[in-house]
Amino acid sequence: MPTNLNAESKAKWKRYLLEKRPEAKIRALEDFYSAIPKHKGNEKLRVNIKRKLSNLKIEIENKKKRSSRSSGYGASLKKTGAAQIVILGHTNVGKSSLLATLTNAKPQIANYEYTTTKPIQGMLEFENLGFQLIEAPALMPQNVESKAWNAQTLAIAQNSDGLILMIDISENSTYQLKSIIDHLEDFGISISKPKFEVEILRERARGIQIMLSGKLLDCNLKDVEKLAHSYGIRNALLKIFGETKLEDIENALLENKRIFKSAIILANKTDKVKKNTEDLKVNIHDYIPLLEISCEDKNNLEEVAPTIFKTLGIIRIYTKEPGTRPTSNMPFILKSGSSVFRLAKEIHSDFYRDFKYARIWGPSSKYPGEKVGGTHILKDGDTIEIHTK
Numbered sequence: 001m002p003t004n005l006n007a008e009s010k011a012k013w014k015r016y017l018l019e020k021r022p023e024a025k026i027r028a029l030e031d032f033y034s035a036i037p038k039h040k041g042n043e044k045l046r047v048n049i050k051r052k053l054s055n056l057k058i059e060i061e062n063k064k065k066r067s068s069r070s071s072g073y074g075a076s077l078k079k080t081g082a083a084q085i086v087i088l089g090h091t092n093v094g095k096s097s098l099l100a101t102l103t104n105a106k107p108q109i110a111n112y113e114y115t116t117t118k119p120i121q122g123m124l125e126f127e128n129l130g131f132q133l134i135e136a137p138a139l140m141p142q143n144v145e146s147k148a149w150n151a152q153t154l155a156i157a158q159n160s161d162g163l164i165l166m167i168d169i170s171e172n173s174t175y176q177l178k179s180i181i182d183h184l185e186d187f188g189i190s191i192s193k194p195k196f197e198v199e200i201l202r203e204r205a206r207g208i209q210i211m212l213s214g215k216l217l218d219c220n221l222k223d224v225e226k227l228a229h230s231y232g233i234r235n236a237l238l239k240i241f242g243e244t245k246l247e248d249i250e251n252a253l254l255e256n257k258r259i260f261k262s263a264i265i266l267a268n269k270t271d272k273v274k275k276n277t278e279d280l281k282v283n284i285h286d287y288i289p290l291l292e293i294s295c296e297d298k299n300n301l302e303e304v305a306p307t308i309f310k311t312l313g314i315i316r317i318y319t320k321e322p323g324t325r326p327t328s329n330m331p332f333i334l335k336s337g338s339s340v341f342r343l344a345k346e347i348h349s350d351f352y353r354d355f356k357y358a359r360i361w362g363p364s365s366k367y368p369g370e371k372v373g374g375t376h377i378l379k380d381g382d383t384i385e386i387h388t389k
């Protein structure tokens with residue numbers, strides 16, 4: 001259902017976008033919230049605005065704490081390695097045991113509840129890559145006291161590149177999995193791949209420019225432009241991927257969307273029970289890899305890193321100078337589906353600006369040293385040589 005916001009509420013949203021300080025943002029958002037017409041089609045938007053408000057309040061709280069005494073995890077969880085993966089789960093499911101087995105970290109492991117109270121990190125080696133694994137403090141059942149605790153854990157997840165949802169197979173595993181997914185959903189994080197994506201870039205655009213790679217289902221480009229104008233957006237580049245409705249674009253303009261995190265599920269403690277996980281898989285809509293493991297018996301643990309790698313959808317690209325041999329040190333990490341242009345930008349804006357052509361060796365090339373243009377799609381393990389003007 002479309003949101004049907006009237007001009008007054010749209011004007012209030014515009015005001016919110018203009019505010020910079022969290023305190024002022026809260027006031028503007030509260031004002032906007034009270035102007036949203038109360039019908040069923042707006043329920044999601046209302047929940048989302050409530051969440052935004054609560055996040056802004058947490059942000060202010062954290063700022064206060066930081067200025068009085070250094071706290072908050074931000075700096076200590078600086079990203080390193082090819083990807084940052086956060087282990088999420090209820091208490092005692094074996095998160096620390098997993099971290100201790102797969103990495104060099106030495107977390108405390110114990111059978112009492114909430115042993116881990118701060119995030120702990122270690123590096124998981126996979127071929128020539130390292131994944132930074134972070135055990136986040138366990139998710140607690142939702143109630144008033146656990147709100148701040150859970151918010152800190154979920155904020156760590158929000159900042160990550162991927163998630164491990166860990167459950168104890170010898171306990172009520174269906175409930176555990178649903179609980180983790182519900183926590184994430186409530187926080188605005190989805191583990192199901194979105195069918196469409198709308199990106200709004202406000203900088204450096206002149207007028208409303210639309211880059212469509214997919215299909216508009218119930219509108220045309222003119223409608224999109226009109227919609228943006230109605231929110232006071234005059235200059236922006238809208239990138240639209242997949243099959244999209246006008247309502248989806250409106251939700252993107254209202255920042256009313258979930259962020260997607262790729263995830264894998266680890267069902268731990270298979271040594272304790274012989275149980276089938278088929279029933280668990282039924283409850284997951286999209287295909288999300290599920291591994292049955294045992295930290296105790298070290299069962300199936302070798303599968304964890306390759307499964308993370310596949311699920312993240314990343315590729316390793318090696319670069320070389322013209323006239324030298326291909327090397328296999330320090331690849332560039334890109335999203336799968338990335339083009340030669342994307343890599344050129346990643347290396348240096350000069351390579352992108354002065355790009356002439358590239359030569360490719362490896363999986364995406366028809367023959368060694370194939371000459372390709374900037375739109376050529378790279379594959380994991382390619383070696384590339386960029387020629388500039």
Ligand SMILES: Nc1nc2c(ncn2[C@@H]2O[C@H](COP(=O)(O)OP(=O)(O)OP(=O)(O)O)[C@@H](O)[C@H]2O)c(=O)[nH]1
Pocket residue numbers: 089090091092093094095096097098108109110111112113114115116117137138268269270271272293294295296297
């Ligand atoms: N039988 C069995 N026990 C395990 C396994 N993995 C962990 N445990 C035990 O489960 C208990 C909890 O393990 P932890 O690794 O501390 O669990 P956690 O998820 O980090 O717990 P919190 O930090 O409290 O949230 C410990 O007694 C572990 O020895 C396993 O695969 N099999």
Ligand SMILES: [Mg+2]
Pocket residue numbers: 095096097107108109115116135
């Ligand atoms: Mg622990």
